[in-house]
Amino acid sequence: MTQAGPGRPRLREPRRPGATARAEILDAAAELFTTRGFASTSTRLIADAVGIRQASLYNHFATKNDILLALLEGTVEPTIEFDANLDADQPAAVRLCALAWFDTAQLCAHRWNLGALYLLPEVRAEQFGRFRAERDELAERYRDLATAIVGPRDPRAELPFRLVESAIASRADNELVDAQLPEVLATASLEVLNVGDIAAVKRRARALVIGVPGI
DSSP states (O other), X not given: OOOOOTTOXXXXXXXXXXXXXXXXXXXXXXXXXXXXXXXXXXXXXXXXXXXXXXXXXXXXXXXXXXXXXXXXXXXXHHHHHHHXXXXXXXXXXXXXXXXXXXXXXXXXXXXXXXXXXXXXXGGGSGGGXXXXXXXXXXXXXXXXXXXXXXXXXXXXXXXXXXXHHHHHHHHHHOSSOOTTHHHHHHHHHHHTTTOSOHHHHHHHHHHHHTTSTTO
């Protein structure tokens, strides 16, 4: 008998958003993890939500933890890549504003509040060490840009990253987050550092994020 390809056979037509079975699995898991809870969600429940056999799910993810890791890393890796590709000659305030704008948009773009998964006790396990390191790297990028604006040993350098992650709590409190939140938090990241001529900085930052997927 011919071996079925990854993700097949399906029990029914695809029922989740996503161009691939893997994307559909991630969407279903995101919904279940954020609404039902990680511990209470089994791979069978995820497979049922997608409309595939549980064995087909394992063609894409070996364990439930692997699914969670993919969701978590998807919240930070695009932002790190975005910042890494910004022109290093841009002023620190412009880069910080663009970073905060893009990052907030990413946290708000998914239809499930994936940032809420950061607080899961399971994320402290060794398997999630790479995600924690990536999140620390992202926080360091914010800190470096803020320090370039306010100088070393200024406690305000910690604030922009925390302001952006407040989008997670905003989504938890209100499912219909205002579409202006990315710009609002990017602006707040400048204001908390007493950046001058914020309007001019935002104009330059806007040019860096407009047209980026998710913005």
